[in-house]
Amino acid sequence: MDVYTLPDLRNWAAVTASESPPIRLSVFGDPVAHSRSPQMHNPALRAAGIPAAYARIRILPDDLPEALRLLPERDFIGTNITIPHKAAALPLMDDVDPQARRAGGVNTVVIEGRKLLGFSTDGPGLVRAIRADFGFDLRDLRVLILGAGGGAGRAIAVQCAIEGSARLVLVNRTFERAQALAAELAPDFRETRVTGPLMRLEAIPWTDAALARQLPHIDLVINATPLGMDSPELRRLSPIPASLLRPNHLIYDTVYTSGRTPLLLAAEEAGARAANGLSMLLHQGALSFELWFSRPAPLEIMRAALLKS
Numbered sequence: 571m572d573v574y575t576l577p578d579l580r581n582w583a584a585v586t587a588s589e590s591p592p593i594r595l596s597v598f599g600d601p602v603a604h605s606r607s608p609q610m611h612n613p614a615l616r617a618a619g620i621p622a623a624y625a626r627i628r629i630l631p632d633d634l635p636e637a638l639r640l641l642p643e644r645d646f647i648g649t650n651i652t653i654p655h656k657a658a659a660l661p662l663m664d665d666v667d668p669q670a671r672r673a674g675g676v677n678t679v680v681i682e683g684r685k686l687l688g689f690s691t692d693g694p695g696l697v698r699a700i701r702a703d704f705g706f707d708l709r710d711l712r713v714l715i716l717g718a719g720g721g722a723g724r725a726i727a728v729q730c731a732i733e734g735s736a737r738l739v740l741v742n743r744t745f746e747r748a749q750a751l752a753a754e755l756a757p758d759f760r761e762t763r764v765t766g767p768l769m770r771l772e773a774i775p776w777t778d779a780a781l782a783r784q785l786p787h788i789d790l791v792i793n794a795t796p797l798g799m800d801s802p803e804l805r806r807l808s809p810i811p812a813s814l815l816r817p818n819h820l821i822y823d824t825v826y827t828s829g830r831t832p833l834l835l836a837a838e839e840a841g842a843r844a845a846n847g848l849s850m851l852l853h854q855g856a857l858s859f860e861l862w863f864s865r866p867a868p869l870e871i872m873r874a875a876l877l878k879s
């Protein structure tokens with residue numbers, strides 16, 4: 571079946587009787603049909619010789635508590651959590667990793683006995699993606715995040731704080747959300763790391779003038795908005811025009827629904843290095859695999875499977 575539901579989970583033994591190997595991992599989301607996680611995890615499970623399969627389960631927001639509580643009874647190893655459940659899952663865990671608590675959401679659940687343990691691999695996945703795509707560590711970079719008010723933007727900003735990034739500039743359509751996040755992260759950015767005319771941590775309004783003032787003092791620009799996603803109204807929109815980018819910028823688009831997003835095209839026009847969100851998806855998935863099985867993930871198999879999907 572392509573997508574399971576809560577009624578299926580309630581009646582799991584009968585509904586999945588013909589599944590071999592048994593489904594013991596999943597991704598919860600709403601919608602979830604677009605998730606590429608099964609295409610990445612099932613080949614990894616096969617390659618590692620683990621007799622378990624990974625499936626999509628569409629869970630409506632009100633049903634999340636029941637769905638999570640059913641997992642230990644259904645002999646699940648764990649689950650991923652995606653839009654819109656990451657924050658709502660946090661208080662439903664028996665124990666939460668401190669990094670996930672700071673990120674404000676859970677994207678990976680590990681089941682230990684009857685307990686649900688919550689983790690967030692989005693931020694650590696981005697660290698690995700930036701290292702793999704650009705050869706830099708997040709802590710050495712001056713970072714500007716577009717969409718710092720959302721779940722992914724927040725997870726990335728918190729990761730920059732944990733890593734001690736050289737600078738962090740938060741940009742968001744709803745400015746107050748970027749300001750609130752900057753206030754929360756301020757204690758992590760007290761120490762001076764770079765000299766220059768601008769503050770080490772700032773929230774700025776989303777205007778061309780404010781961006782133009784910041785960008786000469788930025789190494790890495792990250793898009794954490796859905797602009798550029800594969801929907802009729804978003805897919806042509808770049809969050810930032812090519813005219814504001816410079817060849818020395820590193821551009822990372824968390825959007826991965828199309829290979830060359832509008833932001834990647836803008837980066838190309840500006841002569842800047844750029845990568846799309848496929849590597850973040852890959853590395854957050856590999857980190858989930860490592861949490862579930864306490865062993866390295868078969869990264870190249872997962873990468874090849876993702877590219878094929």
Ligand SMILES: NC(=O)c1ccc[n+]([C@@H]2O[C@H](COP(=O)([O-])OP(=O)(O)OC[C@H]3O[C@@H](n4cnc5c(N)ncnc54)[C@H](OP(=O)(O)O)[C@@H]3O)[C@@H](O)[C@H]2O)c1
Nearest residue numbers: 717718719720721722723743744794795796824847850851
């Ligand atoms: N590559 C990966 O592994 C990975 C992982 C997670 C997420 N992502 C990507 O990250 C993006 C955001 O996901 P999310 O879960 O963080 O979503 P979210 O929680 O709904 O946040 C959306 C963010 O984008 C902003 N935004 C939404 N529409 C906008 C528009 N038309 N113009 C400007 N800003 C807009 C929102 O600003 P307001 O605060 O003003 O609403 C908010 O900051 C998606 O594209 C998703 O695919 C990728």
